[in-house]
Amino acid sequence: MSRLEASAGKVPQKPLGKRMKRFLPIYLIMLPGLIYLFINNYMPLPGLMVAFKQYNIKKGIYGSPFVGMKNFQYLFQTGDALLITRNTILYNLAFIVVNTFMAILVAIVLSELTGKIKNFYQSAILLPNLISSVIIGYLAFAFLSVENGFLNNTILPLFGQSKVDWYSETKYWPFILIFVSAWKSVGYNCIIYLSAIMGIDKSIYESASIDGASKMQQIRYITLPLLKPTVIMLTLMAIGRIFYSDFGLFYQVPMNQGALYSVTNTIDTYVYRGLIQVGNISMSAAAGVYQSVVGFILVLVANLFVRKLDPDNALV
Amino acid sequence: MRTKEQIRFELIGNIIMVILTVTALVPIVLMIISSLTDDATLIKNGYSFFPEKWSVGAYNWIFSSNSATILRAYMMSFIITGIGTLCALFLTTTLAYGLSKKALPFRGLLTFLVFFTMLFSGGLVPTYINYTTVFHVKDTIFGLLVPSLMMNAFNVLLMKSYFTSSVPDEILEAAYIDGAGELTTMTKIALPLSKPIIATIAMFAGLAYWNDWNNGYIYIVKKTELFTIQNLLNRLMQNIQALAQNSSNLSTAQQGLAQIPTTTVRMAMATLGILPVIVIYPFIQKNFVKGITLGGVKG
Numbered sequence: 001m002s003r004l005e006a007s008a009g010k011v012p013q014k015p016l017g018k019r020m021k022r023f024l025p026i027y028l029i030m031l032p033g034l035i036y037l038f039i040n041n042y043m044p045l046p047g048l049m050v051a052f053k054q055y056n057i058k059k060g061i062y063g064s065p066f067v068g069m070k071n072f073q074y075l076f077q078t079g080d081a082l083l084i085t086r087n088t089i090l091y092n093l094a095f096i097v098v099n100t101f102m103a104i105l106v107a108i109v110l111s112e113l114t115g116k117i118k119n120f121y122q123s124a125i126l127l128p129n130l131i132s133s134v135i136i137g138y139l140a141f142a143f144l145s146v147e148n149g150f151l152n153n154t155i156l157p158l159f160g161q162s163k164v165d166w167y168s169e170t171k172y173w174p175f176i177l178i179f180v181s182a183w184k185s186v187g188y189n190c191i192i193y194l195s196a197i198m199g200i201d202k203s204i205y206e207s208a209s210i211d212g213a214s215k216m217q218q219i220r221y222i223t224l225p226l227l228k229p230t231v232i233m234l235t236l237m238a239i240g241r242i243f244y245s246d247f248g249l250f251y252q253v254p255m256n257q258g259a260l261y262s263v264t265n266t267i268d269t270y271v272y273r274g275l276i277q278v279g280n281i282s283m284s285a286a287a288g289v290y291q292s293v294v295g296f297i298l299v300l301v302a303n304l305f306v307r308k309l310d311p312d313n314a315l316v
Numbered sequence: 317m318r319t320k321e322q323i324r325f326e327l328i329g330n331i332i333m334v335i336l337t338v339t340a341l342v343p344i345v346l347m348i349i350s351s352l353t354d355d356a357t358l359i360k361n362g363y364s365f366f367p368e369k370w371s372v373g374a375y376n377w378i379f380s381s382n383s384a385t386i387l388r389a390y391m392m393s394f395i396i397t398g399i400g401t402l403c404a405l406f407l408t409t410t411l412a413y414g415l416s417k418k419a420l421p422f423r424g425l426l427t428f429l430v431f432f433t434m435l436f437s438g439g440l441v442p443t444y445i446n447y448t449t450v451f452h453v454k455d456t457i458f459g460l461l462v463p464s465l466m467m468n469a470f471n472v473l474l475m476k477s478y479f480t481s482s483v484p485d486e487i488l489e490a491a492y493i494d495g496a497g498e499l500t501t502m503t504k505i506a507l508p509l510s511k512p513i514i515a516t517i518a519m520f521a522g523l524a525y526w527n528d529w530n531n532g533y534i535y536i537v538k539k540t541e542l543f544t545i546q547n548l549l550n551r552l553m554q555n556i557q558a559l560a561q562n563s564s565n566l567s568t569a570q571q572g573l574a575q576i577p578t579t580t581v582r583m584a585m586a587t588l589g590i591l592p593v594i595v596i597y598p599f600i601q602k603n604f605v606k607g608i609t610l611g612g613v614k615g
Contacts, residue, residue: 022498025499026413026414027414029414029499030410030411030413030415032407033407033411033412033414033467034411034426034429036407036467037411037430037467039451040443040463040464041438043450044443045438047438047441047443047446048439048442050441050442051441061449106332106336109329110329112326113326113330113333117330120337121333121337122605123597123598124337125337126601127594128343128344130593130597130604131527131590131593132526132527132529132546132589134529134553135546135586135589135590138586139343139344139586140343142363143343147359148358148359148362148363149362152362153363154362183339186336188608248529255553255554268440275441275444276533281441281445284441285441285442288440288441288442292438296435296436299435
């Protein structure tokens with residue numbers, strides 16, 4: 001029988017019990033990781049119920065009174081939901097456009113350069129990615145501080161402008177945040193594009209240049225079209241994550257200034273402040289559930305498209 | 317042969333990259349220079365790349381005995397990063413190794429359980445309630461170590477795919493035939509073959525721990541002696557007086573505050589916060605880039 005199966009190309013399977021016994025040591029070494037996964041990622045899930053309750057720490061998750069959709073009603077009636085959703089989505093769209101453009105530009109430039117200097121450039125622009133958001137907040141502060149900031153003390157006087165109260169004027173913040181986001185992530189994002197460019201067959205460029213194509217034409221007609229799948233893929237992934245924001249960026253860089261909330265509050269910062277500062281846990285939980293559920297749907301939808309385009313890169 | 321066009325292209329490319337490199341580094345340089353500026357000068361002239369008067373006063377103050385708060389927080393950062401990275405490495409490697417075994421019963425289910433956490437998560441509030449009411453990590457060192465940072469699905473799956481693709485089955489089979497058990501095969505054969513990915517994960521985890529300020533902000537409320545340098549920086553952004561608060565009595569606390577070169581000390585602390593990253597950066601840079609490429613589009 002087993003010989004028959006083997007000749008049909010199937011490996012004979014031992015009974016489950018026997019196989020599990022063989023892998024017992026493997027299960028044992030996996031155990032700590034699985035326990036952590038359970039504690040960190042699955043045990044909290046029943047806590048999602050808090051969004052539908054009037055949470056009281058003393059009574060706990062199960063003892064607190066059930067209030068149905070009231071927390072959500074409040075969240076949407078106050079306009080908070082609209083504001084934080086708008087900010088989260090618009091900032092993410094701006095980040096996708098600006099950071100993708102910059103990352104591709106840098107990747108193309110780097111791919112044409114050679115030698116040690118190329119590595120130096122790449123290391124330098126990647127460095128901001130390794131800095132904690134608290135310290136990025138300090139760096140921004142050195143430039144934006146009203147009394148001592150570099151902009152107010154050195155740059156603006158050069159142009160005869162008077163001081164700007166950066167931390168209370170909302171109109172500058174979309175630009176500041178988009179700039180800081182690009183500063184932080186272009187070095188990271190360009191790596192993937194650069195490796196895609198490096199993967200392009202060199203002979204295509206050689207024959208193009210024999211045919212008299214200029215550098216710009218080669219970029220326009222070879223590099224960019226061949227990067228298209230990577231761009232689409234990364235953009236789809238980013239769209240799948242559009243309900244999530246870089247919490248540190250939106251919390252630390254504007255230094256948690258109340259005057260700026262209308263342009264800096266995202267779903268993540270809202271959930272955070274609700275929990276830590278305001279102490280309205282149920283409300284915060286409602287915003288969290290809103291984010292988790294819509295975020296989940298978006299990831300699945302984005303992934304559906306990814307799978308159609310390129311099954312290898314699909315998550316599911 | 318370099319054509320005229322190529323030379324022009326390289327020139328423009330270099331100009332673009334120099335601009336971007338300067339943009340990337342200038343804020344860090346400003347921070348370092350500010351930390352080396354005389355406090356009174358800084359208050360008078362603002363943050364500047366060319367200070368009128370240089371001074372190491374801020375560092376003197378930090379390393380003098382009266383600022384134990386800062387040095388302790390700095391030590392905490394190193395301790396947390398060290399322990400955290402080791403734990404993260406252990407949990408990630410063992411789980412990923414198991415998941416890479418093709419014949420493992422329930423492999424699909426277990427992989428899905430890991431993977432699902434990338435799609436859906438309870439978010440901050442349920443996690444907070446879980447850790448504070450069930451495990452009581454508030455104001456303990458576990459609050460800094462355990463929540464969220466110890467293992468993540470992305471790293472597990474990254475490592476798993478490395479094991480599956482870069483450790484040839486034939487070598488493992490040969491070891492089994494020679495009578496080696498699962499554990500011996502793992503420690504003697506698979507892991508030595510996987511040094512690059514282990515280094516990459518260690519680096520990701522180490523950076524995450526070193527740069528983390530979230531856990532301290534959420535879970536360390538009263539016991540500020542557990543603060544890492546990031547937590548302290550976070551606290552000091554709002555309130556520089558926290559530096560003097562640890563002094564034993566009020567009068568010395570007030571005295572202390574008057575003597576603190578507050579503006580430059582902030583920047584000196586931020587500089588210390590970046591320093592270890594900059595020091596190891598040349599050594600990890602290649603690995604870091606490789607890790608990002610390995611994660612590929614999934615990153």
